[in-house]
Amino acid sequence: MKFHLGALIVLSLFGYCHVAPAFGDAFQLGTEQTYRYQSEVRAGSARNASRTVGYIVKGKVHVATVWGDDEHKLLRFKISDIVLHTVPGDVTHKTTLSAVSTSPFYAHWNLGHVKTLYTSIREDVSLVNFKKGIASLFQYQLLDGSYVEVDPSGTCDVQYTSYSSTRYHKAKTNCKFPGDRFERTEYPLRSLGRNSRSTDLTVGTEGTLEKVVAQDYLKYVVNAYDNVGAFIEAVTKLDLEGSADGVNSWPGTSIEEVVKQINLEEYTLTSQEFGPKKCEGVNCHGLVKLIKNFKNSLTNEQIGKQDASAALIELVQLGRKSSSEELNRIIKAKTLQEQKGQLLDLLGAIQTVESHAAAKSILTYETDEELFLAERYLQALAVGSRPKRTVIQDLLAMAEKKPTNDKFYDTLVQTIASMAHRYARLPSNSYDTDLVEMVKEFLLKRLEECRKDSCKQKYIRGFHNLKSPKTLEVLVKLALEGSPKISVTAMKALRSFSVFVWDDDFKAIFEDIFFQASKKFDSSARALALDILLDLKPDTEELTHIMQYLKSKDKVYEVKQYLLQKLHMLASRCPDFAEMLKKIVRRDPKLNNYHVIGARGLSTALTRTYSTAPSFNSSLVSLQEMSGGVLKRGIVDLTLEAEQEQFSMFTLGLFAGGLSSFVSSGDNEEIEDDSDSIAGMELTVQSSVLRPLVFFDGKGELMGHVWSGTASEPTPAYQATTLLQDNEERFPLQNGAAVKLSTIGAISIDLNGQVTMSLWGRNAHSKVEQNTGIAVHGSLSLETSFVGLSVDFNMAQEPQLHLTSDLDFSSESALCMQLMQPNSVLTYKVTNRVFIPEARYQKVLTTKITHNIPGYTHALNQKNNAMCNLIASSS
Template sequence: MLPLFNSYSTLYTLFTWYLGMCYGFVLLSSASGQNGDIKLFDIGTLVSYKFHSTVILNDRDVGAKDVGFYIDGIVDIQTVWEKDNEKLLKVELNSPQLHIKSRSSHSPGGFTPHSSKLESFPNKPFLIAWNNGKIEKVLLPKGEPLSLVNLKKGVSSLFQFQISNGQYSETDTSGHCTVTYSSLSPSKLVKSKTDCSSLDLPFVRNPDKILGTRVDSSRQTEYKLNVGNSYIKSIKAKETHGMYLNANEELGGYIEASQLLDFIKSEPTETVEGDSIDDVIEKISVSYGVVYTQETLLTERELSEDATSFSKQVDKLRHLLKSQDLGTLKGGKAFILLVNTGRNATKVDISKTLESNKNKNILPQLYDILGYIQTKDTHEVVMSKLNIAHLKNKEEEDLCERYLWALSFSSHPNQNIIEDLIKKYTVNSKIVQKVKETVVLTIASMTRRLATLQKNNQLKLVKEVEQLIIEELEKAKGEDRYVFFQALKNLQSESSIPHLLKYISNGALKEGALAFKALKSFRPTLWNKDVLKVAEKAFFQLDRKYDSSSRTIAADMLIEADPSDRLLKDLLNFLLSPDAAFEVKQHLFQRIRMVADGNPYFKQRVQDIIRKNDRLNNYSTLAPKGLSTALMRYFLKSPSVNGSLVSIQEIKSGIVKRGTVNLVLDKDGTFSELFSLGIFSTGLNSFMSSNADEADDEVEESTTAGMELTVLGTQIRPFVFFEGQGELMGHVWSGTGSEKTTAFQVLALLYDHLEYLRLGTGFVAELSLRGATSFDLSGKIDISLWNRNAESLVEKSAGIVITGSIKIDTSFVKSQMEFSSSVEPKLNLQTNIDFSSNVHLCMRLSQPESVFRHNIFKTERIPGSKHKLRISKYKINTLPGRTYALNKKNSDMCNAIFS
C-alpha cells in the first residue's frame, strides 16, 4: 500500500501546484473575454456597494489619541454601454456623510456624524471608461468642488485592477506607481503599490542621510469576487504613510487611510445605444443636462485660503528677529514661519519688506531667510537691492555676505541662481575682495549640493565650476590663491584631486596645507592610492619638508583610511624616530588613541604592534612630549543617531596653530558634520618662551590669527582677527579683545522637507518638516604681557527648533497632526595659557544644562461649523550640563596653572 500512497500523494501535490500556478492566467484570460467563467460589469447591470473612506492622523506614541474622519455612502455602478472590451460605467456616489472624531461619541473609534459642506455640494453621476481593468479616462460633471472631484477619483481608482499575477506601471489617485498583483485564490487577489511619485506637485527634500526626512509608505488593496466570479464582492484598500526625522525617529507622525466597497445588491438597469463611447457620453450629457470634463485619475491639491503675505508675516514676527535674540529659540521659530511664507511671495511683496524702515534693524536676518527661500523672484529682488559689483558701503557688503552664506548652506540650491552668480563673478572685476571670495565659495558649495540632490556627480555644471576655480587658482599669486583651495574643498569634485596633489608636492608650504584640508573634506572613498601615497610622503617627509599642518592632516587621513599592518607599524615606530617635531608625534599618538577608543579591532592591532616592540612598549615612548590633543567625546547617544564632539588641537610653541572643534552626527556608520569651528595662528612664537627642542622646519610667517567656520559642510570665508605684530599689539594695549564680541551670527535651515502625498482615498496630504537654528558665536581674549599669560573664551549658542506637520485640507473638513521640538544648547571652550616660565596650556570644554521640549498638537475642524477638536501633549526633558574630560596631560597643566 505504501507505494500506491506515495504515488497518489505525488499526483495530488503536482495537481495543486499546477492549479496554483495557473489560476492567475485563467483569471486574466477571463477578464479579457476569452473565457466565459468571469465577466465583470455585465452590460445592463447595476451593482450597489456600501462605501466607506477613512483618514486617521497620529503621532508615534503607542496608545496616543488620533484625529481623523470618515465618509460613508452608497456607490451605484451601472454598465450602460459595451463594445469589445471597452465599457462605459456610470457611477453615483449617493448620500455621502461626514463622520468626525468626537470625545463624546460612544461609537467604535469615537466617530460621530456631523453636517458639513459635503452634503450640500452639487453631486451628479460621473462616468468611467473601463477597458480590461484599466481606466482610460474619467468624465466628471463640470463645476463640482475640487474636494468632491478628488473623492470621486478615489472611488474610481478602486476599479483599476488586473486579475493576474504580474508587475505593471499604473497611474491613479496615488500617483505614478509600480503595481504588483498577487492572486491568493481563483476569486481573491491583492494589489500592492510601490514607488509612487507625483512629479507635478511641489517637493523639497534634504538628501543628507542624517539631516534628511524619511517617508515610509505601504499601499495594498484586496479584491474579492463572488463564487460565480460575475461581480466584485468587496474591495478593501489600506495604506499607511509615516514621516520621521532620520536623526530622531521619535519625532514624526503617520497617516492611515482606508477605503471599503461592500456588495449590497445587483439588478438590471437601462443601457444607452451608440456606435462609440463618445456618442454615448454625448447622449448621457444631454439626458442629464450635465457638461462633462475629461480628466485622469490624478488628484489635485487644494490651495489654502488663509495664506498671509510675506510683509505681514514679518510685521508679526519682527520682535523675534532681533540680533540680540540670535542664538535663542525665538529666532528659529520665526525663521521657519517666514521661509514657509516666503516661498509663495511675490517680487512686490519682497521688495516692500526690504524697503520698510521698520525692518532696517533686522535686514541681516531677512537676507538669511531670502537665501533659503531661493526662488527666482527672491533672487532678482536681492540682486536689485545689493548690486554685487557696486556695493555702496560696509553695511551692504555684510548683507550681501549674509545672503550668499544662506544660499551656500541651503540643501536644495537653485541652478538658475548658481548660473547667475557665475556670470556676475566672471563679468565683474570690481567686486569687493571679501565679497568676491564669498561668491566663489558659495558657487562651489551650491554646485556640490545640486549634484548631490540630483544624484549626478557628472553634472555638466560641476565641470564648469571646477574649471573656473582651477583657472582662477592658476592665475592668482601668493595669498590670493588661498580662497580657491577653500572653494575646491566646498566643491569636492573627484576630478580636482590631481590638481590638489600637485600643490601638495610642488606648492608653497601653506598651499600644501590648504590642499590637504580640501582633500580631508572629501569622503574617504575618494582617497585613492595616489592620495594616500602623497599623504604618506608628506607625513614622513620622504621627498621634501612639509608644513606641520600638512603632516598632521596627512596622519589623520592615513589613520582613517584603515592603514595596512605595514603602514600602521611605521606610524607607531615614528614615535621612536629622532624627528624633533614633537608636536607632530604627540598629534599622531593622540589620533591613534582616539580611533582605537572607538574601534576595538583597530585597538587590538595597535596593541599587538606595541607589545612586540620593547622600545615602543614603554612609558617614555607612549607619553610623548607635546601639548597637541585629539579626542572625541559623545554629547548624544540614542537609538537613531549618536552625536560627538571632536576636538583636534595642533600646538606650536604653546600656541594653537590649528585647532578645530567639530559637532558630528553618526547614523549607521554615516557621518555628518554639523558645524566646525577652526582657530589658526602663525608667528606668535616671540610671545612665548623659546623651545630649542622643537623643530622649526617652516619659513618665518607673519603674525596672524583668525577663525574659520564650516557650517553644514560648507566653509565660509575665514575671519582674520589681526595681521602683523603692530595690529596685535594695538589689541593687547587697548584691550579691545577683552570684551565678549559676536564673531558670527546666522539663521540656518537644518531640516527642510515638503511633500504632497496623494492618498488612494482621493485626498492630498501635506507632509512638512523643517528645522532651523539661530546661531551665535562669540568670544573674547585677554593677553597680559606683564604677567605673561592669556585667557580666551569661545561661546557657541544655538536655538534649535524643529516643526513638522501632516495635514489633510479640504473645503469640508480639515485635519492636522503637528509637532514641535526645541532646545537651546551651548558649548563653551575656555583656554588659559601661562608662558611665564614653562608653557602651560589648560583647555576646558563645557556644555551648560539645557531643556528639550517636545509638543504635539492634533486638530480637526469643519469649515462653516463651530466644531473644533484639539488634542495637546507636552513633554519636557532636562539635559544635564557637563564638562568634558580631555586628557591627563591637560588636567595636569590645569592643576599647575590654578594651583
Template structure:
C-alpha cells in the first residue's frame, strides 16, 4: 500500500507540474509580463572559438550589461514589450587578464552606439515584430534581436517552426519540472545567405550544430527568473575528423528585480503598434549579416601582381602554388568583369594565363565567364591549350553554374569548327558538369536531359574512332538511362568501343549495376557471345568482384582458371584480383580457400600459378578512425608490354569508396617490337595516357599513333626527355556557409582545399640494347585552409587552421627483351611531411588590441616502395642484381 501511495503521489506531482508549465500564456496559472511592470535582468553573452579537442586555449569575448523588459500593453494573450539594453560592455581575452576566466574589459565602438529602447509584439509566446529605431547600426540591431529572441517561447510541450536570431528553425519544447522547461532548435536554415557545399560523402565538410535554451520561472509563475541559452557548432573534414574548429555561444539572463513602469493605452495591438511606430522600423527576429568590407581593399589585378611568381609553371606540383591558388579563388569571386578582363589582357600575365584560367574555371561567376568568353576563342588553334585549361577546371568543379553549362552546350551545338582536341574536351566537360548539376542543382533537370540527348545522338551518327569521345562523355555523365546504349555497344561495337563502354559502366558505381549489367559482364568475361578485347574482360572481372559476388560467380571465376585459354594474362589477372580481395577481406579469404581445397583439379600449381605478368594489388597509405587511403595498381600485360596500367589513389569512408585520381597508361601494337606475342586485333602501334581526376576523365594524351611516329621518337630521343604531360590547379573542397548565432552574431564557416598538380614522365627505348625504361611522376601540393570568423564593427574573433602535404608518386617500368622477357615495375612514394597549423586571432577594430595564438605541428610521413608480387620481385632482382 505504501508503494502504491508513493507511486500515486509521484504521478500527481508530475501531472501537477505539467499542468502548471503547460498552461497557455494568459491562463490563470501563468501570468507573465504583467502590464505596468518592468523586469530587470543581468545579461551575459559569450562567444568562444576553438580547435577540435580538449585543453586548448580559446579566443572570444563576452558582452555584459542590463536588460529591462517593460510590459507596456496587454490584451488577452497579447503583449507589447519595450526592451532596453543598458551599459553594454565588451570583455575580451587577454594575456593580462586574471585567471580563471581570462577576460578583461575593453573599450570598443559598442560604447558609442545610441542605446534607444525597442519594442516587440508578443502573441501567445511568438514574437511577430521587432520595432527598431530608424538608422540603428546593424551590429546593435543584431544584438537586440538576439536578446528579443530569448523571449520567444511556448510553455506547452509542443513542436513548431520558428524564426528568430538563429534563422528558421524546427523547435520543440519539453518540461523539466514545475518551473523549468527547455527549448531545442534543430535544422536552422538561413536561405538568404550564401551557401556552397562539396556534395560528396568523402570530400564533404561536416558542420554539426546544437542549440537549446532553458527557461526558469519564479515559483509564483509571474515572471521569467532565468534564461540560459547554449549552442555549439563544429566544422570538421569528413576524411579526417580530428581536423576542425568550433564556435560556442552562451546567453544568460538573470532576473534582478521587478519595478513599475508606464503603460500605453490602445484598443488593439495593431493600433498601439501604429501609435509607437513613428521613428521605428519593423523587422523580424532574424538577424542580418553585417558587411564589414574587405580590409585590405586589394583588387583581383593587385592580387595577381602579388602572387604572379608563385603560380608560375615551375612551381606547379608544390605548396607554393597551392597557397596562392586558394587566395586567388576568394578574390576572383568578388572581382568585376572589367577587373578579370584586365588580368587576362595584361602582357605581364601571359606566362601564367593557364593558371588564371584554372582559377576562373572554379570561380564560375557570371562576371568571370563573360570575361573569359570575351578573351578566349574555342575555334582558334592558338587558343587550344588555354581553352582546355578553362574547360578542365569547369569539369572538375563540384558546384557547377547551370547558366555556364547552358552556354557551353549552346556553343557546342552551333559551332562545328572547333579543333578536334577542344571539341572532345568540350563534350567531356559538358557531360561532367551535367553529372555534377544533378547533385548540386537537382531542379535543373532539363539541361541535364539535353546534354544526354546530344551525346547519344552524336554517338549514333558518328562512325569509327569518332565514336570514342562520346563513349568517354558517357563515362563522365554517369546516367543510369544510358546503360542500355552501353550494353548494346558492348554486344555489337568494336573491341575498343566495348572497352570504353565498360569503363563508362564501371564509373557509374556498383549501385547502378543491376542484374542485366552483371550478366553482360559475366558473358563478356567468359566470351560466351563473341571474342572480346582483353581489357573488356578484365574490366568485367573488376565489376563482378566489386558487386558482392555470389558463390556461383566466384566458382565461375575459379573454374575459368582450369580452362585452356590462350589469354594467360587474363588468367593471371583473375588470380591477382581474387588474391587482392582475399588480402582485404578475411571472410572472402576463407570462402576462397575452402573452394580451392575442395577441388583437387583446381588446387594445384599448374592452375594457381599462371605464367602471366599482370598485377592487381591494393596497398594502404593512410589509416585514421574515419577514413582510409589506399593505392590501387592494376597492370594488365600483353606480349610483355603494359597494355592497360592504372595507378589509383582511393579514399574509403563508412563503406564508401571514392577514386580521387586515376593515372592510366594504355598501349597496343607493340608486342612485335619486344618479340612478344601479337594480340591479333591490335595492328596500329599506339601508346598514351588517361587521367581521371575527381570522377572526371580528361581527354586522353596520345604519345604516338602509328609505327612511324614511334620510330621517330626512338631515333630522335625526344621521348627520353622529361616531359610535362598535365599540369593544373584543382579545387578539391569548397565549403562556405554562414551560421546565425543566438546572441545576434553571424559566423562565417569557410573551408577550401586546393591542389597544385604536375604529371611528368619520360621513356627510353634502345633498339640495340633491346630495353625500354619509363618513368611517370605525379607531384602535388595539397593545402586545406579553414576559417571560422565572427566579424563585426566592434569586435573580430577568428580561428583558422591549415593542413598541408606535398606527396609524390613514381611509377617506373623497366623491360629487358634481349633474351627471356623480364619486366620490373616499381611504385614508390618518397618521404613527405604533413603540417597542421592553427591560428586564433582576436581584434578590436579601431584599437591597437590584437591577440594571436599559434600552434604548429609536423608529422613525418615515411616513404614507401610498394611490393607488387613475388614474380615481379624476382624479375627486378634478375635485372638489377
C-alpha cells in the first residue's frame, strides 16, 4: 500500500509540474554546437516609432566544450560568416567586427553561470564587449526563482519562470553597473528611462541551450515634456543549427591551468565603457573656436531668446573638458568684451574647479561694471547643478574675510548657501555633511553678530537658500520674536521648506501667527503662515477652524481677502477641496453670508495654466497682497510640472511699504505702521533667492524718482542664461554595446520693468516684461569601433509674459491688472543617424515640426474685471 501511495504521488508530480533537465548533461566534453546568431538594434523618436535607424549583425557561433567536469566547463567560442548591415538601406559593410572571426574566445561555465570571459590580450574594447554579449546568452537557470546575475547589463536581479520543462522566461530588473551617472535632484528637471530586459530560452532534455531571444527596450523621455525623447530596442537571437562530437579537449586539472597554457586575458561579463577616438579634422573645434562661432548668440541683445540658450548648451559640454588656461584666455579676450556677461553665465554653468579658477580673476567690485559681472558669475554658480566642494570652500574662505562691498558680500552669502543646499542633496551627501555644517555655522555666527534688521535679513535669506532642517528652530524664533521686517523674512524662509518637515508643534506656531493669538504680526507674516497651513492639506475640522477667521472683527481686511482668494484658488485646482469648502460654508449660516464671504479688499491669489503639450507643462501662480490700496507683497511664480511634482523656475517678487499715504481712501481699514517708504524686487531663480533690488528707500528718494521720471523707462532687472536639465547616464545592452543618454536644457531670461506715477492725476501705471528663451537638447547614442547610431532631439521656444497694472487713486482706489502671453513658436527637431566609422558611411533621417502657440490674456477674477472696466470708463 505504501508503494502504491508513493507511485501516486510521483505520478501527480509529473502531471502537474515540469521536471527540469539536469545541468550535468549539458555541454558534454568533446561536443560542439553551432548556432545562427543575429543581433538587431533600432532607435528612433519617442513620438514617431516608424522612422528608425539601426543595424543588424548576423553570423554563426560555434561553441565547443574543451575542458570540464559535472559542474565546471570551459567553453570555446568561434565566430564565422559575420556580416553587418545598416538599416535603412540594408547596406552591408566590412568593419573591424570581422576580426572576431580570427581568434576564438573562452568562457568559464558553471551550472548555468558564466563566471569569466577569456580573450586575446589587448583586444579592441568594442570587440570584447561584443564577445561578452554572446557569452552571456549561455547564462541561464533551470529552476524557477530569483537570482542575482552579472552580465553586460551589470549586476541584475533576475526572475526565472518556466513555461514547460524546456521553455523558460528570464526577466532582469534593478541592474547596477559601474560608471558616472548624474541627474538633477528635482524630478521635473530629470529625464526618465522606462526600460525592460527579458529573455526567452529553450533548452534540450539534457539542459543544453537550443534557442534564445533576448530583448532590451528603453524609452528615454524628458519629464517636463510629453513624449519628447527617444527609444532604442535591441533583439538578439541564437538558434541551434547542429551538433558534432570529436572535439579535442585540453589537458589540465583546472580551468586556470588550461587558460594559462593559452595565454588569455580575463574579464568579467560587465561591459566596459567605450571611449571613441579623439576627434580630428576640420569638424572638431576647441572651445575658443566654438565661442567664435556662437559670438552673435552671446550678445546682450540675444538674452531672453532661444539662441542664447542653445549656445550655452553647446558650449557647456565642451567647457567641462577645458583647462583653466583655455577658459582664462576666453574670459580675458578683448574681442569678447561684449559677450563677457554670458561668458560668466557659461563659467557658472560649467562649474568645474578649472572654470572657477578662471572666473576668480574677475571677482572684484571696484566699479559698478565689475560688481555687475562678479555678481553675475556668483548668481550663475548659485543655480548650477554640479556644485564642487573645492569651489564652496574657496567662496566660504572669501566670505569669512567679509568683503567691503555690501552688495557683493550679500550675493556671495546667498551663493554659498545655495551651493551648500545643492551639495547636500547630491548622492552620498546630506545636511550632516561637514561642509554643509560649516556653511550653517557660518550663517549662525554672522547672524548673532548683527544688530540692524538689514544685516539680519541678509543671513536669514542665507538660511532660506540653505534649507537645512537644522535651522528651523532659529527661523521660528525670529518669526515669533523679531521685528515686522525680520518676522516676514523668516516666514519667507520657512515657507520654502518641504511640508514634510512640519509636525503638530510647528503647525500650532503657524496658527498662532495667522490668528495673532499671542500678539500682533505683520500681515505678510500672517499670509505666509496661512500659505503653510493650507499647504498641509487641512481636513474638514482644520479648514473650518481656519475659516472662522472670516467672521472675526479684524480690521486688516486684506488678510481676509487673501484667505478667500487662496481658498478659491485651491478649489479651482482640486475638486475634492472645493466640495469640502462648500460643505463647510453651507452648514454655518454666519459664515454663509455676503458680508463674510464677500469681504472687501484688492488682494488676489490665482493659478493659471502657463503652457501644456506640445510645450513644457507649466503653471503660473500669482499672489498679490495689498495694504492701504497699494501693493505690499506680490509674487508671480512660473513652475515646471511633472507627475504631480513642481519646480519653481523663476519667481518675481515685488515688495513695498510706506506708500499708503499717497493712495489711502480712508475707508476704516487698519493700516499697519509703515513709516519708511520702500519698494523693490526680490527674484528667485530655480529656488535660489537673489539679493533684493531696492528701487527706493525713503520718501525723499521716492519723490526724486517721481519728479525726475527715472523709473518711467524700461529698466533691466535681471538678465542671465542658466542651465535647467542636466542629466547623463549609461544603459548597457545585452549584446555588449552601451547606450549613452543625455539631456541638457537652458533658459535665458530678460526681465525688465517700468513704472510711471502721476500725483496730479492720482494714478500710476507699471509694466513688467519677462522674455524667455528655452532650448533643450537630448541624445540617445550607441557607439562602438565598428558601428554607431544616435537619436538627437532638440526643442526651442521663446515664451513671454507681460504683467501690467493700472492704479487709480483719484477717488476710491481701483487696481486693474492684466497678465498676457504673446504668441510664440515652438520648434521640435529629431535627427536619427546610423554610421560606420571605418567606411565613412552614414545615413541621416531628419524630422522637423513647428507649432504655433497662440497668445492670450489670463482671466484673473470678477473683481479685477470690474475695476478694469471702472478705470477704462474714467479715462
